Amino acid sequence: MKPAASPLVSVVMPVHDALPYLDEAIESVAGQTYGHLEIVTVDDGSTDGSSETLARLQAADSRARVIEQPHAGFVVALKHACDVARGTYLARLDADDVAFPDRIERQVDYLEGHPDIALVGGGAVFVDANGKEFATVGYPTRREELVAALETSCPFVHSAVMMRADAYRSVGGYRTVFPRAEDYDLWLRLAERFSVANLDVPVVRYRIHTRQTTLATVDDQARWFLIAQAAHRARVAGGRDLLDDAEARSWSQLFDDYGIDAETFTSARIDGRVWHAKTLTRAGARAAARAVWTEAEELAGQLRDDGRRRDDIAAVRRAVEGERRRRRVRGLVPRRRRTK
Numbered sequence: 001m002k003p004a005a006s007p008l009v010s011v012v013m014p015v016h017d018a019l020p021y022l023d024e025a026i027e028s029v030a031g032q033t034y035g036h037l038e039i040v041t042v043d044d045g046s047t048d049g050s051s052e053t054l055a056r057l058q059a060a061d062s063r064a065r066v067i068e069q070p071h072a073g074f075v076v077a078l079k080h081a082c083d084v085a086r087g088t089y090l091a092r093l094d095a096d097d098v099a100f101p102d103r104i105e106r107q108v109d110y111l112e113g114h115p116d117i118a119l120v121g122g123g124a125v126f127v128d129a130n131g132k133e134f135a136t137v138g139y140p141t142r143r144e145e146l147v148a149a150l151e152t153s154c155p156f157v158h159s160a161v162m163m164r165a166d167a168y169r170s171v172g173g174y175r176t177v178f179p180r181a182e183d184y185d186l187w188l189r190l191a192e193r194f195s196v197a198n199l200d201v202p203v204v205r206y207r208i209h210t211r212q213t214t215l216a217t218v219d220d221q222a223r224w225f226l227i228a229q230a231a232h233r234a235r236v237a238g239g240r241d242l243l244d245d246a247e248a249r250s251w252s253q254l255f256d257d258y259g260i261d262a263e264t265f266t267s268a269r270i271d272g273r274v275w276h277a278k279t280l281t282r283a284g285a286r287a288a289a290r291a292v293w294t295e296a297e298e299l300a301g302q303l304r305d306d307g308r309r310r311d312d313i314a315a316v317r318r319a320v321e322g323e324r325r326r327r328r329v330r331g332l333v334p335r336r337r338r339t340k
Contacts, residue, residue, distance in 0.1 A: 007063070009037040009104055009162070010087030014077035015054065016044040018095035021207060022053050024131075028098040030061050034105035037091075039064045042081045045071030050095075075182045079174045082165075090163045097159040098127075098205040106199060107162040118167035118194030119187070121156040122203035128283040129209035135282050137206075141198045150191055151229075158183045160204045167194050177243055180217065181224035188232040208283045215295060218276055222268035223251045230258035263303065270299050274313060281320045293317050 011029050015022065029039050043051050043066060054066045069080060082090055089111060093099055103122070110120050126135040139155045140146050149155040161183075171189040174182050190196060231241050242249065242257055249257070255265070273296035280289035293313070300310040 007036055007038040007087045009034070009089045009091055009108060010082075010085030010165070011037055011039050011091045011093055011099075011104070012078065012081035012085055013039070013041045013093050013095055014044055014074055014081060015041050015046060015050050015095045016071065016074065016077065017046050017048040018050045019048050019053070021096040022050055024098055025093060025095050026053070026057050028101070029093060030057075030063075031101060032099065032104045033102045034108055035063075037063060037104060038086060040081045040085050041066050041095075042077040043068045044073065044077035045069065073179065075174055075176050075178060078182070079176055082168065082173055085165065088165055090165050090168055092159055092161045092163075093204070094159045096207045096209070098207075099159075100203050100205070103160075103203040104162075106201070106203060110197070110199060111162065111164065114195075114197070116195050117197050119156075119161060119163045119190050119196040120199060121162075121197075122160045122199035123201055124157045124160055124204050124206040125202045126279065126282070127205050127207050128285070129207070131205075131207075133205075134284070136202055138200065138202075139198045141200050143195045143197065146196050146198070147191055150188055150232075154181075154184045154187065154225075156183070156187055156196075156198065157204060157206055159206060163190070175243060177248065178224050178228070180221040181228050184225055185228035185231070188228060189235075192232070192235060208279050208285075213276060215273070215292065218272040219269055222265065222272045223255075225272075226260050226264065226268050227251060227254050227258065230254075230260060234258070266299055266302055267309075270296050270303075270309065270313070273299070274316060278316065278320050281317075281324060284324075 013025065013029075018025070026039070039057070039061065041054055041057070041064070043054055051068070058064045058066045065084075067080065067084065069077065089108065091104060091107065107120050107122070111117060121139065123136065123138040125133050126137060127133050139157070140149050146155055167190060171186070171193060174186055178185050187196070227243075231243050235241050242254060254260075273292050277289050277292035277296060280292060296313050297310055300313055303309050
């Protein structure tokens with residue numbers, strides 16, 4: 001397909017050592033029912049053969065633009081892709097996820113019909129490392145619900161989002177000071193100035209695999225999630241966003257500046273582990289899930305709440321593990337064979 005002089009949609013995808021899932025992600029974009037698009041990939045210093053896969057994409061599809069950079073990290077690569085994108089709309093997709101065939105068409109139709117909306121996401125079908133579906137997740141759809149949800153959580157799947165490029169740029173885009181939670185920080189800044197929405201149907205297959213998240217990254221996500229919240233509250237109150245300063249600050253300095261205490265951080269670390277443990281349990285990664293559940297319970301023991309949080313975690317764990325057992329009984333999850 002010949003590229004349009006000015007594509008309406010730029011699908012932006014940072015790539016770093018994304019095998020073995022990269023081919024499926026690319027094919028899901030190339031095969032969209034909506035063709036007035038460009039595929040902007042930034043190869044962030046891959047060493048696993050991803051570069052060769054991207055080269056084949058560029059040779060096969062003239063809509064593809066492959067940009068190479070020395071390894072600088074996910075957020076730098078993502079911002080680079082958005083900076084060079086030419087589309088009126090920016091659609092996100094991670095290199096290990098899969099877009100449904102009509103995902104772009106649905107979201108373009110929605111944004112064209114709702115000129116007041118700056119960002120639209122959608123639901124997701126969660127799949128395991130082998131592509132097996134284990135959950136379908138929906139999110140709030142209306143602005144009021146989303147604004148309320150954003151105060152405490154992230155009600156958008158990053159890979160499912162399409163944004164108006166002019167709105168994205170007007171709020172400063174992704175901020176590379178955030179090594180994690182860069183999407184949450186952006187959603188907050190967009191929602192402060194524009195209306196946002198989710199479609200009420202799944203638009204992506206969101207892959208969960210053990211190598212994408214460690215407990216260290218869960219903690220880092222918790223740190224920067226809290227910082228994004230604190231910066232949002234400061235802006236809404238008419239105060240100064242410390243992250244706008246040219247001088248870089250460490251997360252510990254920002255914790256001090258924003259008054260984020262150890263108890264709050266511990267609670268956020270627990271939240272991250274519970275979400276991760278639930279997802280791993282549903283994906284069938286039982287050994288990995290057990291370790292994360294244990295970490296969450298141990299951290300809960302540090303809170304001054306008379307064990308209430310620990311009891312809550314135990315109840316959630318029982319419910320999620322019971323849900324998996326019920327699925328097995330119904331034949332949705334095969335039983336493991338005993339070995340002699």
